[in-house]
Amino acid sequence: MSLRRLLSIVIKELRQLRRDRLTFAMIIGIPTMQLLLFGFAINLDVRHLDAAVLDQANTARSRELVAELGAGQVLNLRSALSSPQQLDELLREGRISVGVVIPPDFENRLERGDRAALQLVVDGSDQVVQQAARQLAAFPLVQLRGNATPAAAVEVVNFYNPERRAPVNTVPGLVGVILTMTMVMFTAMALVRERERGNLEMLIATPVSPWELTLGKVLPFIAIGLVQVSLVLALGKLIFAVPLRGSVFDIYLAALLFIIASLALGVFLSTLARTQFQAMQLAFFTFLPQILLSGFMFPYAGMPRAAQWLAEILPMTHFLRLIRGIALRGATLADLWTELAALAAFSTIMLGIAVMRVSKRLD
Amino acid sequence: MNAIEARGLTRRFANLLAVDGVDLTVAKSQVYGFLGPNGSGKSTTIRMLCGLLSPSAGQIQVLGLQVPQQAEQLKRHIGYMTQKFSLYEDLTVQENLEFLAAVHDLPRLRTRARISDLLRRYWLGDRLNQLAGTLSGGQKQRLALAGAVLHEPELLFLDEPTSAVDPQSRREFWDSLFELADAGTTILVSTHYMDEAERCHRLAILDQGRLVADGAPRELCASLPYAVWLIDCSQPRRAQQALQQQAGIVALAQIGAELRVLASSTAWDADALRQHLQGGSIEAQVRRGYPNLEDVFVAATRKPARDIAGALA
Numbered sequence: 001m002s003l004r005r006l007l008s009i010v011i012k013e014l015r016q017l018r019r020d021r022l023t024f025a026m027i028i029g030i031p032t033m034q035l036l037l038f039g040f041a042i043n044l045d046v047r048h049l050d051a052a053v054l055d056q057a058n059t060a061r062s063r064e065l066v067a068e069l070g071a072g073q074v075l076n077l078r079s080a081l082s083s084p085q086q087l088d089e090l091l092r093e094g095r096i097s098v099g100v101v102i103p104p105d106f107e108n109r110l111e112r113g114d115r116a117a118l119q120l121v122v123d124g125s126d127q128v129v130q131q132a133a134r135q136l137a138a139f140p141l142v143q144l145r146g147n148a149t150p151a152a153a154v155e156v157v158n159f160y161n162p163e164r165r166a167p168v169n170t171v172p173g174l175v176g177v178i179l180t181m182t183m184v185m186f187t188a189m190a191l192v193r194e195r196e197r198g199n200l201e202m203l204i205a206t207p208v209s210p211w212e213l214t215l216g217k218v219l220p221f222i223a224i225g226l227v228q229v230s231l232v233l234a235l236g237k238l239i240f241a242v243p244l245r246g247s248v249f250d251i252y253l254a255a256l257l258f259i260i261a262s263l264a265l266g267v268f269l270s271t272l273a274r275t276q277f278q279a280m281q282l283a284f285f286t287f288l289p290q291i292l293l294s295g296f297m298f299p300y301a302g303m304p305r306a307a308q309w310l311a312e313i314l315p316m317t318h319f320l321r322l323i324r325g326i327a328l329r330g331a332t333l334a335d336l337w338t339e340l341a342a343l344a345a346f347s348t349i350m351l352g353i354a355v356m357r358v359s360k361r362l363d
Numbered sequence: 364m365n366a367i368e369a370r371g372l373t374r375r376f377a378n379l380l381a382v383d384g385v386d387l388t389v390a391k392s393q394v395y396g397f398l399g400p401n402g403s404g405k406s407t408t409i410r411m412l413c414g415l416l417s418p419s420a421g422q423i424q425v426l427g428l429q430v431p432q433q434a435e436q437l438k439r440h441i442g443y444m445t446q447k448f449s450l451y452e453d454l455t456v457q458e459n460l461e462f463l464a465a466v467h468d469l470p471r472l473r474t475r476a477r478i479s480d481l482l483r484r485y486w487l488g489d490r491l492n493q494l495a496g497t498l499s500g501g502q503k504q505r506l507a508l509a510g511a512v513l514h515e516p517e518l519l520f521l522d523e524p525t526s527a528v529d530p531q532s533r534r535e536f537w538d539s540l541f542e543l544a545d546a547g548t549t550i551l552v553s554t555h556y557m558d559e560a561e562r563c564h565r566l567a568i569l570d571q572g573r574l575v576a577d578g579a580p581r582e583l584c585a586s587l588p589y590a591v592w593l594i595d596c597s598q599p600r601r602a603q604q605a606l607q608q609q610a611g612i613v614a615l616a617q618i619g620a621e622l623r624v625l626a627s628s629t630a631w632d633a634d635a636l637r638q639h640l641q642g643g644s645i646e647a648q649v650r651r652g653y654p655n656l657e658d659v660f661v662a663a664t665r666k667p668a669r670d671i672a673g674a675l676a
């Protein structure tokens with residue numbers, strides 16, 4: 001390996017990047033746009049579900065219950081109904097997502113406590129609504145019995161995000177999403193571009209080695225990745241007041257390892273693709289499972305066993321645990337060393353396979 | 364020792380035989396030409412000789428090294444100019460050359476002098492800071508040649524280096540090739556131009572992957588087993604039709620008002636041609652011509668008679 005050759009490839013890459021306005025803009029644009037999008041628009045807290053009430057009991061306590069439900073932020077009580085048919089109709093037409101049904105023997109049921117006193121009819125076609133309904137089901141009906149010592153309702157304590165603000169959870173995860181998206185795609189495309197434009201045929205007729213070629217093309221992206229991390233964390237702190245509890249150094253170290261893992265994946269994909277378009281498709285193909293299975297979208301604990309195994313292979317799963325641990329819980333790298341080890345193992349194996357596949361042949 | 368020796372060189376793509384049992388010997392300091400129709404396997408052969416493509420069969424020795432086994436060693440001593448422009452279009456002329464100098468480990472001190480020397484020699488001095496992608500076709504090719512000779516290789520592979528170059532620049536380009544050859548560089552160059560082929564020390568003609576002729580241009584012309592006749596008549600197109608399907612006629616081409624006939628020297632002579640045309644009531648004068656490289660090329664690469672008829676129909 002010649003340091004001069006390696007350096008000349010890095011410089012060449014930076015020069016090309018400087019002239020590629022679009023890519024340059026995407027390096028800054030993608031993180032900023034995603035941060036604002038996820039931070040402002042995508043609010044994972046469910047609020048203001050449209051609902052209707054069918055109060056068949058119409059007693060003092062049932063009216064109290066309806067008022068109580070209406071005062072909460074979750075349901076938006078739109079109308080009081082007089083027949084179950086009306087409820088069906090509204091649900092089917094999608095005008096409401098939740099129907100609150102209070103049966104005629106509400107008082108009896110409440111006293112005996114053997115059957116559900118309240119029925120929630122929900123639009124099961126929407127997962128988010130279902131989840132919200134499950135929360136509603138924990139509504140402390142016992143208070144309505146007028147007992148002196150109300151049984152303790154289930155209390156969910158949000159220890160690390162007491163105000164339950166979504167950006168606090170999403171922004172650190174977003175660092176992972178953005179790095180996955182840009183790093184894998186940029187490297188895969190940068191390497192394939194060389195082949196597609198015919199530069200590779202000239203380059204492999206020179207003494208350049210596969211390692212020099214690969215590292216030279218990848219090194220600039222490490223720097224770019226770190227810039228993106230800084231951008232997201234800084235904007236997250238400025239705009240959404242996302243706290244950084246752990247050490248910034250730990251965060252950067254974790255990010256560095258994750259960037260290397262993503263670049264290794266990108267290099268590997270570039271050896272499979274023939275055109276830049278194929279490279280982009282492949283990058284997207286690996287992007288989806290990382291977003292869906294890593295725990296960014298859905299909780300890891302709730303996934304089936306097979307999906308969990310798959311998630312363990314994906315670098316983003318480990319990075320999310322790292323960054324959430326460090327940024328939100330104030331954990332240290334020593335606490336999370338297994339995740340670091342997993343990322344290191346992924347990078348080593350992937351890069352090894354990739355460089356073996358970067359051949360200096362056209363066939 | 365020869366610069367290139369290849370025996371039984373073969374390359375298969377799926378079920379297409381792109382190069383089929385080619386034997387090649389190129390002596391040192393020669394300018395060796397590669398001729399052949401589109402798809403005849405010129406580029407594929409060059410790629411195998413550089414070690415970029417592994418042969419399906421055959422032995423290759425280049426500069427005393429076994430290829431592809433010792434290809435990495437070989438790459439320090441060769442320059443390769445690809446058929447398609449393969450320098451970076453989004454780098455300037457200077458940046459491209461500096462990059463190549465570093466890749467070839469040219470000593471830093473020598474790089475600057477070498478680059479300015481090349482820029483002068485290939486008339487690119489005033490284009491220093493222009494992006495390579497915005498150069499004209501001929502300028503691009505001169506830059507590519509400068510890039511290929513930057514590290515002073517012993518052996519130069521040039522794949523159709525003048526395909527977009529004007530006649531004057533082509534001459535200058537070839538003058539510079541001979542300068543290199545005089546300095547001891549061996550050059551293997553593919554081309555579609557007969558005037559360029561004529562200037563090579565030796566030539567190989569490929570057709571459908573097979574080596575169909577090789578030798579010095581003059582030898583090739585002299586050993587052509589056909590005679591050239593020039594027919595002067597008022598209706599050359601009718602004369603062409605009258606001779607088209609005749610046995611022993613190898614090729615016909617109208618050149619201005621004349622018809623140039625390549626014919627088997629045993630089957631035809633001037634009288635026979637005249638009489639045959641008279642039979643079709645065409646009055647004609649027939650003169651003897653001299654075979655040139657184009658005749659050699661056409662005779663070597665001609666398709667079976669049926670194909671020619673089909674192509675002309």
Ligand SMILES: Nc1ncnc2c1ncn2[C@@H]1O[C@H](COP(=O)(O)OP(=O)(O)OP(=O)(O)O)[C@@H](O)[C@H]1O
Pocket residue numbers: 376379381399400401402403404405406407408446
């Ligand atoms: N990578 C490849 N895969 C499949 N077929 C190929 C490949 N490379 C070349 N060929 C085929 O091999 C044959 C020889 O191609 P080659 O490029 O060597 O021709 P050439 O003599 O250089 O032609 P030209 O004068 O048009 O440049 C062609 O039929 C071509 O289609």
Ligand SMILES: [Mg+2]
Pocket residue numbers: 405406407446522
């Ligand atoms: Mg070719």
